[in-house]
Amino acid sequence: MPHTHSRHGSSGDDLCSTDEVKIFKDEGDREDEKISSENLLVEEKSSLIDLTESEEKGHKILRPDHSPVFNKLDTHAPSFNMGYLVSPYTYANGTPSGLPVTMANKIGLPPFFCHNADPLSTPPPAHCGIPPYQLDPKMGLTRPALYPFAGGQYPYPMLSSDMSQVASWHTPSVYSASSFRTPYPSSLPINTTLASDFPFRFSPSLLPSVHATSHHVINAHTAIVGVSSKQECGVQDPTTNRYPRNLEAKHPSNVQSNESKEATNDKKKPHIKKPLNAFMLYMKEMRAKVVAECTLKESAAINQILGRRWHALGREEQAKYYELARRERQLHMQMYPDWSSRTNASRGKKRKRKQDTNDGGNNMKKCRARFGLDQQSQWCKPCSPNLGVISSVSNNGSSVGITSNAAVNSIGVGMLAPIVSGGTVMLPNSSSSSSSSSSTSSSHTHVQLMATNNGNAVASLNGITVTAGGGGGAASACSQQLSPQAPPTYVNL
DNA sequence: GATCCTTTGAAGACA
DNA sequence: TGTCTTCAAAGGATC
Structure with a gap:
């Protein structure tokens, strides 16, 4: 069988040496729990895979629970332990802004703030492409009227009480059917043990009804594509x-x-696609969240974020995706015993030019070149960890994308904030500048936002006022703000 | 319309 | 055995 491998993740480990990811602490004492995958030795990652591979090869290791993985995930800690989950802001009505981090941890809440303030809406699964935002093809990521607040306070808590809703749809979906395609034909025999162990890529129609829970909103997408x-x-x-x-x-x-x-x-x-690896599964799950969190739409930029988050993911969290991927391969092997990756190795004329560093069409590279950044730099961030950049005004002119080095280092996303005169938003400071204090305010930087008539944004950080030109969100600082008229402005945070 | 970009991991091909 | 290459997903950008 072709499904044997002798390599274990390599490139990711290489990145660890250069890719800076700050480990943030929760308000609570979760520091010890946070085990960055960057700290994983190659051997450790290998052991993760070896463990599952040994099972794959028939040495079924007794595991206490082979119930669907997503059930297990309901109880595990959130994937990311960031210290800035708690917004110090209040709702427009003055209610507390959100859950404390500790509570967020208890409910398995991801460290993402969510703009969706509609408590009645249930965010769709990641794959559905219907983020809790209105995606206007011209305006980009937009939100329903979200600026009815008064007093100039930033109305979007990084973690609102509505996030419990988010948790309710996010956490189970980590391995839920709603998050993954269902690639296998119903006509093929399914090992019932395996199927029960691996329900998320089967549609209810493909599986015994016991798996067809209401959570399993299946995408009919299949691995066999025309x-x-x-x-x-x-x-x-x-x-x-x-x-x-x-x-x-x-x-x-x-x-x-x-x-x-x-x-x-x-x-x-029919073209039988490769089974997704652990990272691909992770990306598929998390992409929608990243898109929702910031103004990014370009997959390349999103993937960079997800790559960082993948490295920041704890070993335990990663192991679940490795396990998931292993089952993907296992099931794929059962479904298509004659298939090998070799089958798809020559699908087309596509030949990558990875070695060509002089690719003029790469916006990131253009941006790096323009600002004198090294090739490892991302997001046009300056080298100093104490610098930040205010990116640009979003396309609809009603919000401004802000990114700081701290934000990039921590969660890798820009922040979208409404432009209001005198409005305030906070940027999380980098871990290097934030102490282990539980004080939220000490780990954030207040940013004053103001709108201008020409579509620019004026922001004031710690008394320093900067202006950013029009464009898009944080990523657009790279991809769109190459015009010399509106260069990103770096400020000390 | 095809390809690129960007990420990690799996796996085949080749020296 | 180690290195290289391709392909999985995603969608905007580019050719």
Whole structure:
């Protein structure tokens, strides 16, 4: 069987040496619990995989609970332990702004603040693409009228009481069916043990009814997809002079005679996608949240955030995704015993240019070059951890995306704040500048926001007033603010 | 319309 | 054995 591997995660560990991720503390004493995956040795990660692989190879290790994974997750601690979960702000009606971190921990709350203030709305599963925001193709991420507050206080608690609602839909969905595709055909036999152990990628119709809970809002997306135009027969790679690996008859002498025939055959063959690895599963789950938290829409930027968060994820949390991925592979292997990644290795003409660092189309690289940042830098952040950047006004002119180095280091997202004259929003300071104190206020920086008539944003941080030009959210500071008229302004926090 | 970008992990190919 | 490459997802950007 092709599903054996001899490698364990490598690139991620490499990143650990360069990718700075600050470990934030909760208000409580959860410091000890926070085990960053960056601290994981390669051997440790390997052990995670080895453990599951040993099971995969038939050495079924006795585990106390093989119930659906998402059930287990209901009780575990949140994935991220950030110290700035608690908003010091109040609602417009003056009620306390949200749950304390400790409570958030108890309910398995992710460390994300959520703009969705509608307590009646149930955020959709990540894959549904319906974030609790209105996504206007022109205006970008928008929200329903959210600025009815008075007095200029930032009305969006980083963690509102409504977050319990968020928790209710987020936490179970970590491994819930709603978060993952259902790639396997119902006609294929399913090992019942496995199926019961791995329900999240089966639709209710594909599984015994016992799994068809109300939580399992299944996306009908399947791993078997029609052959798209991308999936053409392999061509010789001009850079490597290689021929696709999955087509044995791709030698030039055979290509001409077999090309059209195989192309026809390939088009008839359903494309069986690779099972998702742990990180992919994590991304699929978390993407919608990241999109909702900030103004980002570009997947590349979002993936950078998710990559950071993945590294910041505790070992235990990661292990669950590794386990999930292992089951994905296991099930995939059962469903498609003849399939191997080799099958998909030559889907199209797509050949990456990873080694080409002079790619002029890379906005991040452009931005780095413009601001003299090294290649490891992300988000146009300056090198100093004590610097921050106010990015830009969002497209609808009613909010401003703010990102600081601290925010990037901690959660990797920009903050979206409404522009109000005299409005205030807080940026989380970096862990280096925040003590272990439980005082929330000591770990945040107050930012005064003001609107201007020309669509720019004026923000005042600790008495320093800066102006940022129009554009998008935090990521847009990179992708859109390349105009010399409106460079991002860095300020000391 | 195809490809790129960006991330991590899995796995095959190759030296 | 180690290195390289591709593909999984995602969607805006670019060609």
